[in-house]
Amino acid sequence: MKALVTGVAGFIGSTxxxxxxxxxxxxxxxxxxxxxxxxxxxxxxxxxxxxxxxxRFVESRLQDADLNRLLSDRTHIFHLAAQAGVRKSWGRxxxxxxxxxxxxxxxxxxxxxxxxxxxxxxxASSSSVYGDLVAMPMKxxxxxxxxxxxxxxxxxAEQLCYLxxxxxxxxxxxxxxxxxxxxxxRPDMGFHKFLRAAILQEPITIYGDGExxxxxxxxxxxxxxxxxxxxxxxxxxxxxxxxxxxxxxNQVLEMIGRVSGRQPRIQVDPAQKGDMRHTYADTSLAxxxxxxxxxxxxxxxxxxxxxxxxxxx
Numbered sequence: 001m002k003a004l005v006t007g008v009a010g011f012i013g014s015t016x017x018x019x020x021x022x023x024x025x026x027x028x029x030x031x032x033x034x035x036x037x038x039x040x041x042x043x044x045x046x047x048x049x050x051x052x053x054x055x056r057f058v059e060s061r062l063q064d065a066d067l068n069r070l071l072s073d074r075t076h077i078f079h080l081a082a083q084a085g086v087r088k089s090w091g092r093x094x095x096x097x098x099x100x101x102x103x104x105x106x107x108x109x110x111x112x113x114x115x116x117x118x119x120x121x122x123x124a125s126s127s128s129v130y131g132d133l134v135a136m137p138m139k140x141x142x143x144x145x146x147x148x149x150x151x152x153x154x155x156x157a158e159q160l161c162y163l164x165x166x167x168x169x170x171x172x173x174x175x176x177x178x179x180x181x182x183x184x185x186r187p188d189m190g191f192h193k194f195l196r197a198a199i200l201q202e203p204i205t206i207y208g209d210g211e212x213x214x215x216x217x218x219x220x221x222x223x224x225x226x227x228x229x230x231x232x233x234x235x236x237x238x239x240x241x242x243x244x245x246x247x248x249x250n251q252v253l254e255m256i257g258r259v260s261g262r263q264p265r266i267q268v269d270p271a272q273k274g275d276m277r278h279t280y281a282d283t284s285l286a287x288x289x290x291x292x293x294x295x296x297x298x299x300x301x302x303x304x305x306x307x308x309x310x311x312x313x
Contacts, residue, residue: 001025001230002117004074006062006108007081008049009033009042011184012124012177016078016223017049023227026054028070032061034100036084037187044312045184062104067111076230077121079108082154085188086128086274089150101153102160109164109172120171120230121161125238127178127215127279129155137282140176140238148274158238165236173233175226178242178281182219182301183308194253195306198260199313208271210250213278217243218296218304228290239290242281245298252298259303 003020007013008029020027029049033039049055058065062081071077083089083100105123112121127138128151134142146152161172181191197204225241233239253264286292296304 001076002074003027003076003078004070005029005078005080007031007079008057009046010080011045011186012180012219012222013078013080014045014049015184015219016080016226017055019223019227021049021052021054028056028058028074030058030060030062030065030070031081032059034083041187062108063099067108071111071115071118073117074115075117075119077108077112077118078124078226078230079105079121080124082124084150084186086148086150087272089148089153089274094149097149097153102156105157106160109160109170112170113164113168118171120173120233120235122226122229122233123158123161123172123174124226125158125174125176126151126154127176127240127242127281128276129158129176130276130279132277136278137280138240139282140240140285147276150274162236171235173229173235174238175229175241176238176281177222178215178217178240178279180217180219180222182305184219185305190249191252191302191305192309194256194264195260195302195309196313198256198262198264199306199310201262203265203267204253204256205267205269206249206253207269207275210253210268211248212275213246213248213280215242215279215281216245216247216298216301217241218294218301221294221296225286225290225292228292232290234289237285237289239286240281240283241286241292242283243294243296243298244283245301246280247298252302255299255302259299259306
C-alpha cells in the first residue's frame, strides 16, 4: 500500500500513520498545523512516523499543495484533515470550516480523478451529520439533519465524495466516526478535559444535565475500521464506525473517578448550541462489509488515555 494521510499530525491521523507503517505501507503525510490547538502537541504526535524510513512529511494546506504530484502513485488516500470543533463553528469562524472541510475536500477529490493507481479514498466523516431527529440506533440511510455548522460542513464533504464517485468513478468510502477517544485525543475534547481536570484535581465542567449519551469509539478500533474500509469498503458507500460503548456523561464521570482514584468535582454549565443530545451507531453494515469488531471497552480505554495524559502533563 502507498498511502497519503491528510491531517497526519492529528489525533487519529498520526495513530493511523503509525499503524500503516507497522503493517508495511509506504506513507506520505500532509498537515498544515492549523492553530486550533498548539503545534508542539501535533509535533509530538508525529515523532514516531517522522523517525520511520517509509514516511515522508509535507507541511502544507491541501489547497496549496501540488496534489497531482502527491497522488500520482498513491494507491490509497485517507482524508482526515478537517477543521474540528462543534462549538467554534458558528458565526464568523464558519468560513474556516468551509475552507478546510469543504473546499479542501473538493480539491483533493478533483486531483484524485483519473488516477489509475488509486484503489480507495477513505473520508473521515462524523456522527454530527445525523442531528437529533433520527431514530436510535442511527442508520446510514437515515435523513441527516445536522444541528451545528461543523456537522453541515462534514455532510457537505461527504456528499462531495459521493458525487465524485458517481460522476468520475473516484473510489470513495465515507466513515461516520462516533466520538473517538484515547491517547493523543485533542485537548478540546471532553475526555481529555475531564481526565486532565482529574489529574490536576480541578473541577470538571459539564454542559447540561449530564444525561446526554454518546457512542464512544477507542482510537485503535477506529483505525482498524479505517484500514479495513480502504481494503474492503464498497466505493460510494457510507459506514458508521462506533465502539458500542454508549453511556451517559454522568456514567463517564463515575468511570473517571475509578480510573483516577479521585472523586471528580463537577461544575455544571448550560447546554451548548450545536451539541447533539444522543448518539448511538447502528454498525451492522460496517460489521458485514468491514469486519468491524471493537476490542476496547470504555473503562479500559479511559484508563489508557489517563495513563498517556498523566505522562505528558
